[in-house]
Amino acid sequence: MARRRCGLWRSWSGCWVLRIDPNLLAYAEGVGDAQRCQAARDCIARLPGNRVVLPAQTLGELHRVLTGKAGRSPKQAKDAILAWSDAFDVADSTFQALKAALDLVIDHHLPVWDALILSVAAEERCRLLLSEDFQHGFTWQGVTADSRSVRYRYRSSRVCHSRSM
Numbered sequence: 001m002a003r004r005r006c007g008l009w010r011s012w013s014g015c016w017v018l019r020i021d022p023n024l025l026a027y028a029e030g031v032g033d034a035q036r037c038q039a040a041r042d043c044i045a046r047l048p049g050n051r052v053v054l055p056a057q058t059l060g061e062l063h064r065v066l067t068g069k070a071g072r073s074p075k076q077a078k079d080a081i082l083a084w085s086d087a088f089d090v091a092d093s094t095f096q097a098l099k100a101a102l103d104l105v106i107d108h109h110l111p112v113w114d115a116l117i118l119s120v121a122a123e124e125r126c127r128l129l130l131s132e133d134f135q136h137g138f139t140w141q142g143v144t145a146d147s148r149s150v151r152y153r154y155r156s157s158r159v160c161h162s163r164s165m
Contacts, residue, residue: 020130020131022065024040024132025062025084026065026070028041028044029062030070052089053089053126055090055092056092059090063078091123097116097122097123098116098119100141101115108140117129118134118143125142127143131145131147132147133147136148
């Protein structure tokens, strides 16, 4: 049986483990131009839900976008966030992750919140980070950033495609 997956996923012990950035969730919620939103929805629809981790901070950032830029009420934002938490596993941020994030800020000049998301992804043993916020191919502690799968300039037919597993 063919399973759909986004272009650059990596196999790890026979499993798919990845982490989604808040921008991708916001696009899937309809925040942004139509091309980005559709590409995000197409890509997320093909994710192996049992192997996706959402850092809690990602959902907090989504709340900020939904109540700010998108103009949704706090109740509407909460409902959206709870729906995402029903669809995917949620990982809490730890103090160890924060300390590692602070080192990323120093060593790689990353914004602290992006560094924390990367650090939590590494703690959760994710292998792929779907994010516009990192240079494509950037790897840290086994987590590789894939910015191409979420860039709006790619037509959605190129963003996600089918492959046999």
